[in-house]
Structures are given as structure tokens and as C-alpha cells.
Amino acid sequence: MNSNNNPQSLNEAIKFSRTHHEFEDDVLTDDALKFLTCLHENFDLEREDLIRHRQVVQNKLDDGWNPSFLNETLEIRESNWKAANPPSALVDRRVEITGPVDRKMIINGMNSGANVFMADFEDSCSPTWDNIISGQKNLFDAVSGSISLKDK
Structure with missing residues (x-):
């Protein structure tokens, strides 16, 4: 990336295929x-090395190796150690709801009365470009207090 960090240099540094x-x-x-x-x-470079190492480990597992x-x-x-206490907002998680990141489900989750709402970009969201971008926008709107249901 160029040191001036202007949008043109960003466009040169990052190319999206979608x-x-x-x-x-x-x-x-x-x-x-x-x-x-x-x-x-x-x-x-580290990410690529980890991916290669993961394949080496998988090959060893396939050959019967057991990790230790x-x-x-x-x-x-x-x-004798102990993890730090969670933030006060996360102490009471008796009722927790996890849901997809579409607008309707975020609104439903936030209005559900649950102690915690977890936005799920994994299991309940097919990781398509549209779903990820829309989900991020929906969460931004929810956190900023501007989310509303927009029917298309």
C-alpha cells in the first residue's frame, strides 16, 4: 500500500472479485x-504457512497420529490459575439467543428479552458476499440504534 493511504492507493492494493x-x-x-x-x-505469509501446516497435521492424523x-x-x-471475570454486561447469560444477521432476525433478537444476542455469521449465514456485506451493515445499524425493518 502506498504511504499516502489515499483511496486510489487502496484501490490498487485491494481487488475484490465480486x-x-x-x-x-x-x-x-x-x-x-x-x-x-x-x-x-x-x-x-504466516496465514499461508499455517494453512500448509494444517495440511501436514491433517495428513499425520489421517495416518493415525494422536496429538498431545x-x-x-x-x-x-x-x-493454579483463573481467567479474568467477564465484563458486567456478559455476567448474566441465562437467556441467550443466537441468530442470523438479516435485519428481521437481528431486530427480533434484540427485542426478544434475552440477556445476550449473538449475531451468527457462521452456522446460520451462508458466507456469500451479499450476506456478509448485508450482515455487517445490519449490525452497524443495530449498534448505532438506526436499524429498522426495510421490506423490499
Whole structure:
């Protein structure tokens, strides 16, 4: 990425293979594109190495190998430690609802009375370009308090 970080340099650094989505400009802002470029520049080689290593491990598993804990982590595993307490907003999770990131389901989830609503970009969302961009826009609107049901 060019050091001046202008939109032209971002357009040169990032190429998307999908067509334009109506909410793309709202989600893929210059700051978001700068962040994605930075992530790619700093972690892509490591990401590729991890993918190759994952295949090596899978081949070993397929051959009957069983993983075990690292010797270097023995002290951590045998010591007396405790995780930090969760934030107060997440302490009471007796009623938790998880739902897809379409507008109607986010509104239903937020109005459900549940202690926590988790937006699900994984199991209940086919990861198509349209679904991901729309889901991000829907969450942005929900967090900013401007979400409303828009029938098409």
C-alpha cells in the first residue's frame, strides 16, 4: 500500500472479485480497507504457512497420529490459575439467543428479552458476499440504534 493511504492507493492494493453491493461503501470504508490491507501485509505469509501446516497435521492424523499437549505448557496446565471475570454486561447469560444477521432476525433478537444476542455469521449465514456485506451493515445499524425493518 502506498504511504499516502489515499483511496486510489487502496484501490490498487485491494481487488475484490465480486460485483458492487448496495451497502459496500457503508461497510468497506477507507479505514476498513486500510485495516484489511494492513492485516494482509502483516499476516498473509504466516496465514499461508499455517494453512500448509494444517495440511501436514491433517495428513499425520489421517495416518493415525494422536496429538498431545506441548511439554512447554506443562507448568501452565498444572498451575493454579483463573481467567479474568467477564465484563458486567456478559455476567448474566441465562437467556441467550443466537441468530442470523438479516435485519428481521437481528431486530427480533434484540427485542426478544434475552440477556445476550449473538449475531451468527457462521452456522446460520451462508458466507456469500451479499450476506456478509448485508450482515455487517445490519449490525452497524443495530449498534448505532438506526436499524429498522426495510421490506423490499
